[in-house]
Amino acid sequence: MNVFVIGLGLIGGSLAIDIQQHFTSATLMGFDANEHHLKEALETGLIHQKASLDEVHKAAIIIVAVPVDVQLEIIPQLLDAIDDDALLIDVGSTKEQICKVLKNHPKRRNFLATHPIAGTEFSGPNAALKGLFNEKINIICEVEKTAFKLQEKALAIFSKLGMVIRYMDPKAHDRHIAYVSHLSHISSFMLGKTVLEKEKNERDIFDMAGSGFESTVRLAKSSPAMWTPIFEQNKTNIIETLEEYILNLQNFKALMEESKFPEIFKEMKQANYIKQILNGIK
Amino acid sequence: MNVFVIGLGLIGGSLAIDIQQHFTSATLMGFDANEHHLKEALETGLIHQKASLDEVHKAAIIIVAVPVDVQLEIIPQLLDAIDDDALLIDVGSTKEQICKVLKNHPKRRNFLATHPIAGTEFSGPNAALKGLFNEKINIICEVEKTAFKLQEKALAIFSKLGMVIRYMDPKAHDRHIAYVSHLSHISSFMLGKTVLEKEKNERDIFDMAGSGFESTVRLAKSSPAMWTPIFEQNKTNIIETLEEYILNLQNFKALMEESKFPEIFKEMKQANYIKQILNGIK
Numbered sequence: 001m002n003v004f005v006i007g008l009g010l011i012g013g014s015l016a017i018d019i020q021q022h023f024t025s026a027t028l029m030g031f032d033a034n035e036h037h038l039k040e041a042l043e044t045g046l047i048h049q050k051a052s053l054d055e056v057h058k059a060a061i062i063i064v065a066v067p068v069d070v071q072l073e074i075i076p077q078l079l080d081a082i083d084d085d086a087l088l089i090d091v092g093s094t095k096e097q098i099c100k101v102l103k104n105h106p107k108r109r110n111f112l113a114t115h116p117i118a119g120t121e122f123s124g125p126n127a128a129l130k131g132l133f134n135e136k137i138n139i140i141c142e143v144e145k146t147a148f149k150l151q152e153k154a155l156a157i158f159s160k161l162g163m164v165i166r167y168m169d170p171k172a173h174d175r176h177i178a179y180v181s182h183l184s185h186i187s188s189f190m191l192g193k194t195v196l197e198k199e200k201n202e203r204d205i206f207d208m209a210g211s212g213f214e215s216t217v218r219l220a221k222s223s224p225a226m227w228t229p230i231f232e233q234n235k236t237n238i239i240e241t242l243e244e245y246i247l248n249l250q251n252f253k254a255l256m257e258e259s260k261f262p263e264i265f266k267e268m269k270q271a272n273y274i275k276q277i278l279n280g281i282k
Numbered sequence: 283m284n285v286f287v288i289g290l291g292l293i294g295g296s297l298a299i300d301i302q303q304h305f306t307s308a309t310l311m312g313f314d315a316n317e318h319h320l321k322e323a324l325e326t327g328l329i330h331q332k333a334s335l336d337e338v339h340k341a342a343i344i345i346v347a348v349p350v351d352v353q354l355e356i357i358p359q360l361l362d363a364i365d366d367d368a369l370l371i372d373v374g375s376t377k378e379q380i381c382k383v384l385k386n387h388p389k390r391r392n393f394l395a396t397h398p399i400a401g402t403e404f405s406g407p408n409a410a411l412k413g414l415f416n417e418k419i420n421i422i423c424e425v426e427k428t429a430f431k432l433q434e435k436a437l438a439i440f441s442k443l444g445m446v447i448r449y450m451d452p453k454a455h456d457r458h459i460a461y462v463s464h465l466s467h468i469s470s471f472m473l474g475k476t477v478l479e480k481e482k483n484e485r486d487i488f489d490m491a492g493s494g495f496e497s498t499v500r501l502a503k504s505s506p507a508m509w510t511p512i513f514e515q516n517k518t519n520i521i522e523t524l525e526e527y528i529l530n531l532q533n534f535k536a537l538m539e540e541s542k543f544p545e546i547f548k549e550m551k552q553a554n555y556i557k558q559i560l561n562g563i564k
Contacts, residue, residue: 139490179480180492186531189534189550190530190534192554192556194465196559199461208455209462212467212500218497220556224546231538235541239535241480242531248475252524253525253528256513261514267471
């Protein structure tokens with residue numbers, strides 16, 4: 001079985017590692033627009049061989065793990081070129097636009113829209129991790145539009161990798177993910193910005209920032225190249241979440257200004273309920 | 283040597299564990315306003331014996347690890363009562379007000395104002411951790427106002443616990459800590475609130491929230507009883523940081539609304555510089 005991974009970053013690379021491990025007879029073909037990353041992926045054994053996009057017909061499984069704007073461009077063309085029995089899986093963080101673009105594609109049944117909820121703030125082939133997807137959620141959208149046999153094939157792979165499957169429609173996916181992922185990234189980027197602007201004297205940050213700060217700004221290390229197109233595609237939902245977040249912050253600030261500390265206590269007490277939610281994630 | 287720890291939560295409890303370990307001849311006396319916590323601290327061996335506040339004269343070292351509003355009330359009285367050669371150390375997250383309150387206290391030289399930058403989002407004696415302070419920064423304020431011999435005594439303890447010492451004036455401490463700690467907590471509490479408000483159907487949060495969300499809302503689990511008085515004491519600085527944070531978020535939202543994605547890319551690229559800062563913290 002030839003598996004062709006297009007985009008050998010954190011997600012593509014981690015999928016390549018795990019597929020190699022669980023499907024020992026699979027040949028991992030790889031492509032990355034960044035020649036240096038492609039070389040790195042070959043040298044570190046993420047893939048068995050470099051390939052070019054016009055070899056895509058040789059693969060039984062094609063995984064597209066590129067920024068979501070690039071996806072929209074290349075997936076329709078790739079679908080045109082793949083074998084009639086092949087399966088193309090995308091793993092992008094937004095699902096509405098890709099599903100829309102492919103709606104009437106003659107090979108729509110060869111495509112499966114997924115979003116594995118896994119990752120770190122790092123990027124590139126060196127960021128790839130073995131076992132990254134174990135016990136992680138993988139959201140599948142519009143499963144009914146994929147050929148039954150190819151659904152089965154995908155689920156067999158996801159199951160071997162330890163993924164937990166959830167089905168969702170693309171609109172709901174994008175609306176919800178704006179809250180639990182995209183907003184977190186923006187809050188973190190802007191927190192990083194706020195502190196960097198203030199603390200011109202870096203030494204003071206080094207000295208006073210503890211694990212709490214580190215935890216809240218971790219995502220500010222994320223790749224702008226990956227996140228800009230995600231924000232673009234999920235613009236409407238993200239603006240809504242940002243509005244609500246800003247309102248809550250303004251409200252908190254007003255309570256501070258009016259010295260309404262019993263109210264502030266209550267606000268925090270209510271937010272504490274996130275404990276139960278987080279315990280559920282574990 | 284009798285060491286009296288007042289407030290047996292995460293910080294007080296962790297200090298008790300480490301002092302026991304490094305000073306085997308020390309007798310750990312403990313008090314907590316919460317009778318249940320006091321019992322727990324004794325049973326789990328954080329302290330050797332329960333004590334009441336009017337036994338404070340028996341101790342050579344007194345560590346006060348209570349919410350910062352309670353500190354302001356009890357530290358002046360405790361100082362009145364301690365032995366002339368004893369050292370009282372506070373470990374609160376705000377330093378300006380306690381230093382101000384004690385400015386003209388006849389036993390000011392028996393007091394050392396510190397802020398160990400260590401902790402987790404948990405609280406109470408069960409949250410106490412061995413080695414919590416190892417390689418962590420401990421900020422000392424107005425060191426020159428503490429008797430030389432007592433400074434030495436404190437530094438000997440901090441050094442055994444692996445702490446790295448930084449000296450700062452209380453005003454600068456409170457201004458800086460607003461950025462790298464207090465703001466992180468508010469951003470996290472309000473992020474938790476925003477998502478909780480939206481996602482009435484909890485199941486969806488469980489399913490879609492990954493490690494990124496978890497990292498940014500971790501601090502929303504923190505104790506409101508501990509944090510409300512910190513926010514109260516550091517009100518002016520916190521309002522300033524909140525204003526800047528909200529402005530940055532509003533600016534980001536405006537860029538989204540105007541579809542200025544190259545600008546958004548640039549914003550994130552600049553915030554990426556936090557990577558170097560965080561590498562410095564490690």
